[in-house]
Amino acid sequence: MDALLANLHLVEGDYLKRAAILLFHSTPERFVTGAYLKIGRFATDDDLRYQDEVHGPLLDQIEKGLDLLLTKYLVADIRYGGASRTEVFMFPPEALREALLNALAHKDYSSSAPVQISVYDDRLIFWNDGQLPDHWTVENLTHKHPSRPFNPDVANTLFRAGYIESWGRGTIKMINECRRHALPVPRYTFEAGGCTVEFLKYTEAALRQQGLRDELIKIVLSVQTAGTVTNSAVQQLTGVSKSTATRFLNELDRLGILQKSGTTGVGTEYVLKGS
CATH class of the missing domain: 3.30.565.60 (Heat Shock Protein 90)
Known part of the structure; x- marks a missing residue:
């Protein structure tokens, strides 16, 4: 020793x-x-x-x-x-x-x-x-x-x-x-x-406690599972129009939960912040 x-x-x-x-x-x-x-x-x-x-x-x-x-x-x-x-x-x-x-x-x-x-x-x-x-x-x-x-x-x-x-x-x-x-x-x-x-790790209970609406919770949990989400995917997931889906994604961006990945434009993908 x-x-x-x-x-x-x-x-x-x-x-x-x-x-x-x-x-x-x-x-x-x-x-x-x-x-x-x-x-x-x-x-x-x-x-x-x-x-x-x-x-x-x-x-x-x-x-x-x-x-x-x-x-x-x-x-x-x-x-x-x-x-x-x-x-x-x-x-x-x-x-x-x-x-x-x-x-x-x-x-x-x-x-x-x-x-x-x-x-x-x-x-x-x-x-x-x-x-x-x-x-x-x-x-x-x-x-x-x-x-x-x-x-x-x-x-x-x-x-x-x-x-x-x-x-x-x-x-x-x-x-x-x-x-x-x-x-x-x-x-x-x-x-x-x-x-x-x-x-x-985002959970429904924790996100709801933060004051997020049902539609936003669905989006966050979907991204956490799939890795990414697009505007069209948000439309299908929540049953809203393209402009409303854009508003949802921008809101989650402002909250520091999601961010854009790569280039912007048609088919822009969003990922969890920092990913």
Whole structure:
């Protein structure tokens, strides 16, 4: 173990670095307060139904946290293709894995707040204490960017263990996975000293709560399933005229739910915002 820690640059003189404790100690909280993962299932923001905590070294938190999220907190649809049975989750597991890795690798461990995952009927939110590199904005996360880990020693070990690629592609992989599954792209925000990654899936109940009319709800759910929609498709879906369909699409555009894809004109396609 001593040789391994030295090879991973997790020792300094005769002393272990904090990253060594976080990564390999069975109870890192003895030395680093808040070094654990908390998951909660919410009906509304102020209605917590149940929760779990995942303790132990970061390598265990990654595996146990994702397993707990997929087996207890997210309900999978069962589909069959011939004789094969497939479980389809509300959000792509690959994207959730990247979000969990990012939260644990980039958390500010001088804070006593644990990494937190809040699960709702229509969304899932990862939060960790931390901040963007100097002179960066959220926009940097949506396209290719250099790897600037908040905890370099932790990131180096996760790279050596095969968990991350160390190329700053995690946020882009989350975006691409959501696009591939016809979902809104993740929302990245940094405020009050913390980083939030929010995954969203439109549901009839949530859209109705936002005040959307039945026709608009039909359009949004159709785009989420099919990936795109055109004016003529909206006419068929809602039984309205071309001008009314145009008004519906423009309204959803203004609300930040849909956007035009590619060229405009006859046959213009609309997709979910950010897709």
